[in-house]
Amino acid sequence: MGSERFDEKGCIFTQIDINISLYRLENWMLTRPLTDLETFVDSLKAVAESSRMRILFLLSRGDLTVSDLTEILNQSQPRVSRHLKVLLDERLIGRYQEGSWAYFHLAEQTFERELVSGLISRIDSSQSPVDRDLERLESVKRRRQERAASYFQSNAASWDRIRSLHVPEEAVEHSIVELIGEKPFRSMLDLGTGTGRMLEILSPFYQHGIGVDMSREMLAIARAKLDDAGITNAQVRQGDIYAPPAERDQFDLVTIHQVLHYLDQPGRAIAEAGRVLRPSGRLLIVDFAPHEVEFLREDHAHVRLGFTERQIADWLEEAALDLETTLEFEPQGIAGENLTVKLWLARDRRLLVADTEHSHHQETELSA
Numbered sequence: 001m002g003s004e005r006f007d008e009k010g011c012i013f014t015q016i017d018i019n020i021s022l023y024r025l026e027n028w029m030l031t032r033p034l035t036d037l038e039t040f041v042d043s044l045k046a047v048a049e050s051s052r053m054r055i056l057f058l059l060s061r062g063d064l065t066v067s068d069l070t071e072i073l074n075q076s077q078p079r080v081s082r083h084l085k086v087l088l089d090e091r092l093i094g095r096y097q098e099g100s101w102a103y104f105h106l107a108e109q110t111f112e113r114e115l116v117s118g119l120i121s122r123i124d125s126s127q128s129p130v131d132r133d134l135e136r137l138e139s140v141k142r143r144r145q146e147r148a149a150s151y152f153q154s155n156a157a158s159w160d161r162i163r164s165l166h167v168p169e170e171a172v173e174h175s176i177v178e179l180i181g182e183k184p185f186r187s188m189l190d191l192g193t194g195t196g197r198m199l200e201i202l203s204p205f206y207q208h209g210i211g212v213d214m215s216r217e218m219l220a221i222a223r224a225k226l227d228d229a230g231i232t233n234a235q236v237r238q239g240d241i242y243a244p245p246a247e248r249d250q251f252d253l254v255t256i257h258q259v260l261h262y263l264d265q266p267g268r269a270i271a272e273a274g275r276v277l278r279p280s281g282r283l284l285i286v287d288f289a290p291h292e293v294e295f296l297r298e299d300h301a302h303v304r305l306g307f308t309e310r311q312i313a314d315w316l317e318e319a320a321l322d323l324e325t326t327l328e329f330e331p332q333g334i335a336g337e338n339l340t341v342k343l344w345l346a347r348d349r350r351l352l353v354a355d356t357e358h359s360h361h362q363e364t365e366l367s368a
Contacts, residue, residue, distance in 0.1 A: 035111050043115055046090040051075065052083045054133055056106070057120045059093060061137060062227055063103045063235050072136040092116055096237045096245065105235050108208060145224040162300065165293065166339040167329040172286065173201050175327055179345055180284065181205045185252040188234075189276060191241045191269065192259030196222030199234040206253065209234035212244050241269050246276040257286045261296075261304045267315040274319030279350035283321055285312065289328065289340040312344050321346040 047053055051073060058064060058072060066084070070077050084104060087093045092112050094105050107113050123130060176198075186207050190198045193211025195218065203209065213219050213236065222236045239245045241259065254273040260266040273283050290306035297305060309326070316323050325345040331338045 043090050043092060043112065046086050046092060047116070047119060049083070049086075051079075052087055053120070053123070054130065055080075055083055055087065056092065056116050057123055057125075057130060058133060058137055059104060059106050060117070060120050061134075061232055062141070062223070063105045063237075064140070065101050065103055068140050069104075072133055072140060074136075103235075103237065113208070141224070141227045144220060145228060147220055147224075162296070162339075165331070166288070166341050167331045172329055172341055172343065173197075175329075175343060176284065176286070177201060179325060179343075180253065180282070187251045188253045188255070189244065189246055189251040189273075190255045190257070191244060191273060192256060192262075193222055193236055194218050194258070196226050196234070196236055198255045198257050199236070200225060200229055200231060202253075202255075203229075203231045203234060207233060210246070211236035212239040212241065212246075214238065214240060242272060244272060244276060248275055249278050250276050252278055252281045253284065254281070255284045255286075257284075258288075260285065260287045260307065261302045264303050266304065266307070266311075267318060270315040270321075271319045274321050274348065277321075277348045279348055281348045282324075283316075283319075283346045283348075285344040285346075287342060289342050291339055293339060306339075307342070312342075316344075316346045320349055322349045 047056065054073060055069060058069065064072075066077060066080055069080050069084075073080060084093070084095075088095060090112075091109060092107050092115075094107055096103055096105075106116055125131060125134060180202055181204070184205055184207070188199070188202060188206040188209040190196070190209065190211040193199060193213045196211050199209045199211050199222070211219075211222055211234065213222070216238060219236050219238060226234055226236070237245065241256075241263070242265070254277055256269060256273060260269065263269055270283070270285070277283060288306040290308055292305065294305075296302040313323055323344060323346045325343075327343040329341040329343070331340070
């Protein structure tokens with residue numbers, strides 16, 4: 001906003017204040033990805049078929065196997081596989097292996113994902129055949145949830161015993177959301193995702209989330225829980241925490257929630273988290289402080305009985321990450337029979353953009 005003033009000669013000049021701000025990566029959403037004309041036309045050709053559009057619509061609701069899609073679309077497996085190949089060739093969908101099963105998901109690249117999202121948003125889901133597809137999809141998801149619930153119930157007693165030793169998870173999760181949920185960001189990776197809880201509570205803040213776990217049983221639980229919560233911007237897949245299926249500099253946030261104590265090389269997992277973080281990206285670690293609850297080692301395969309501040313700090317330093325915040329959650333109980341939960345938040349020390357605000361004044365002289 002300008003303000004008029006008079007100089008010593010009686011001329012009017014206007015002072016204009018111009019504020020120039022350099023924003024961090026969180027404002028990436030203000031720009032739209034562009035592509036060349038030939039790629040754009042090829043992508044449109046690939047989706048210009050009803051079965052392929054139905055597949056994209058279904059994958060927007062979660063990851064599915066060929067068998068899932070064959071059942072939902074009521075088409076032969078070779079026919080569904082041909083449609084999937086066309087979409088894969090144009091990078092409109094992705095594929096990953098989990099044991100003998102192959103899962104398909106919407107593209108993770110920004111242009112392809114936004115193109116697909118824009119197209120399927122115009123589909124009326126109350127019209128045939130999409131309405132029937134959704135009914136069959138719910139049947140597929142219901143079977144997943146039943147299998148996951150059975151496994152969860154068989155292990156619930158031992159998990160409840162561990163939970164009774166530390167502060168309620170709601171308190172820790174509330175602090176996590178407060179720390180992480182300041183601004184929206186592009187992508188998140190949850191290493192050792194387990195039931196997918198981190199993906200669930202942080203889903204309002206990221207555009208695309210991925211959870212990695214070696215256990216197919218836990219992945220089944222995670223998928224069921226994400227489906228039940230209606231979360232469509234996250235997927236889970238089988239992978240090794242020491243070699244996650246991710247490129248360097250790919251994620252804005254990496255979480256390692258109650259996982260390090262199972263590992264014989266926690267520092268190596270932290271180094272991998274640092275490798276996949278973008279400049280200025282954040283790493284969140286949640287685990288136990290040092291304790292003497294031996295049954296966790298004997299009955300639950302805990303390799304480490306908690307971690308000291310020095311251990312975590314040294315591993316973060318080796319990964320070129322700066323520790324920003326440490327929180328401690330100590331439960332009430334008998335000394336030696338409870339667990340203190342610790343939260344460490346670190347940041348990649350490479351700055352993407354200077355986070356400073358500049359102002360300067362420009363004076364324009366006008367004739368009297």
